[in-house]
Amino acid sequence: MSTCPIDDRVIRPIRFIAGQCQMIDQRLLPVEEVWLTYTTYQEVAEAIRTMVVRGAPAIGVAAAIGAWFGARDIETESSWDFFQEFEKVCAVLAATRPTAVNLFWALERMKHFAQSNLDRSVMELKIGLEYEALAITQEDEKINRQMGQQGESLLADGARVLTHCNAGALATAAYGTALGVIRAAVEAGKKISVIADETRPFLQGARLTAWELQKDNIPVTLICDNMAGYLMSQGEIDCVIVGADRIAANGDVANKIGTYTVAVLAKEHNIPFYVAAPVSTIDLSLNDGTQIPIEERDGREITHYKDLQLAPEGITVRNPAFDVTPSRLITAIITEHGVISGNYQSGLEKTVNQR
Numbered sequence: 001m002s003t004c005p006i007d008d009r010v011i012r013p014i015r016f017i018a019g020q021c022q023m024i025d026q027r028l029l030p031v032e033e034v035w036l037t038y039t040t041y042q043e044v045a046e047a048i049r050t051m052v053v054r055g056a057p058a059i060g061v062a063a064a065i066g067a068w069f070g071a072r073d074i075e076t077e078s079s080w081d082f083f084q085e086f087e088k089v090c091a092v093l094a095a096t097r098p099t100a101v102n103l104f105w106a107l108e109r110m111k112h113f114a115q116s117n118l119d120r121s122v123m124e125l126k127i128g129l130e131y132e133a134l135a136i137t138q139e140d141e142k143i144n145r146q147m148g149q150q151g152e153s154l155l156a157d158g159a160r161v162l163t164h165c166n167a168g169a170l171a172t173a174a175y176g177t178a179l180g181v182i183r184a185a186v187e188a189g190k191k192i193s194v195i196a197d198e199t200r201p202f203l204q205g206a207r208l209t210a211w212e213l214q215k216d217n218i219p220v221t222l223i224c225d226n227m228a229g230y231l232m233s234q235g236e237i238d239c240v241i242v243g244a245d246r247i248a249a250n251g252d253v254a255n256k257i258g259t260y261t262v263a264v265l266a267k268e269h270n271i272p273f274y275v276a277a278p279v280s281t282i283d284l285s286l287n288d289g290t291q292i293p294i295e296e297r298d299g300r301e302i303t304h305y306k307d308l309q310l311a312p313e314g315i316t317v318r319n320p321a322f323d324v325t326p327s328r329l330i331t332a333i334i335t336e337h338g339v340i341s342g343n344y345q346s347g348l349e350k351t352v353n354q355r
């Protein structure tokens with residue numbers, strides 16, 4: 001794997017050094033910055049499952065790298081046998097988390113590359129898959145910067161922007177989706193301040209968004225999730241911008257649990273609600289959001305914070321990690337190809353066909 005230039009000024013959760021993949025352990029941020037090294041697809045699958053790496057585009061990038069690791073270790077001279085084994089590798093990675101379609105998009109792209117080149121030798125397939133994984137990684141950063149340029153005009157100078165979860169550089173290869181739009185507005189010279197929902201139970205807002213924005217010197221105020229409505233009622237929020245894990249053909253959006261709540265509150269207060277997501281997050285195979293699989297995670301994420309017990313032993317817990325925001329609550333969807341609003345069905349189809 002070629003080495004990506006390490007520019008410490010740019011936050012990247014995944015990096016390559018000497019053919020190995022290193023990922024920052026996002027479970028330990030913001031207190032510790034620990035980089036873990038990965039060399040096998042099984043290790044990468046576990047990193048996705050346990051949220052060492054998380055965020056729709058970032059787990060797509062991680063899955064592509066994991067698939068390349070798996071391909072590299074397949075021992076056969078038959079390209080057909082190689083492809084059959086490679087499909088098994090991809091199946092293991094696909095089983096890690098069900099909601100973010102970027103994971104499946106990246107794996108399908110890797111499988112399509114291999115299946116389209118079965119006339120090549122196994123060695124050529126392995127080299128090609130390495131560069132396909134690198135391309136997915138490098139394209140993601142470029143797409144996020146394009147998305148930022150498409151969306152920054154929606155943020156007025158002086159805007160106070162509410163975010164939910166982390167749709168920043170840590171959720172992507174670099175730059176971020178929702179936070180990428182914010183970064184682009186700041187780079188355009190606008191004074192933007194962010195109000196970040198802490199986003200229980202995994203606290204992506206408190207631990208990751210706050211950390212990212214502080215590093216970039218972008219003003220950020222942290223709030224509990226249950227404070228967003230009050231701040232809106234006091235006129236302290238000008239707009240909302242969030243990421244997405246899967247967008248259905250009609251514009252319904254699956255995103256971190258609590259996003260739907262924020263969208264309803266924004267509608268109540270006539271506050272613009274924006275979603276920023278790359279085309280790889282759009283899933284036209286699903287007519288609407290009711291068909292999006294919602295991940296249910298371990299209840300311990302709610303009853304404990306690390307080793308601190310927060311609830312009675314044996315309490316019954318629900319822990320859906322995502323919810324679905326109906327398109328009627330969404331003001332616009334920002335992609336790298338442009339801003340979509342109104343008739344999402346046709347707008348999303350046109351955008352996907354531009355890919």
Ligand SMILES: CSC[C@H]1O[C@H](OP(=O)(O)O)[C@H](O)[C@@H]1O
Nearest residue numbers: 054055056167171243244255256
């Ligand atoms: C750039 S979109 C990231 C998206 O993924 C997050 O979920 P998780 O932290 O569980 O992977 C959240 O839904 C973000 O909006």
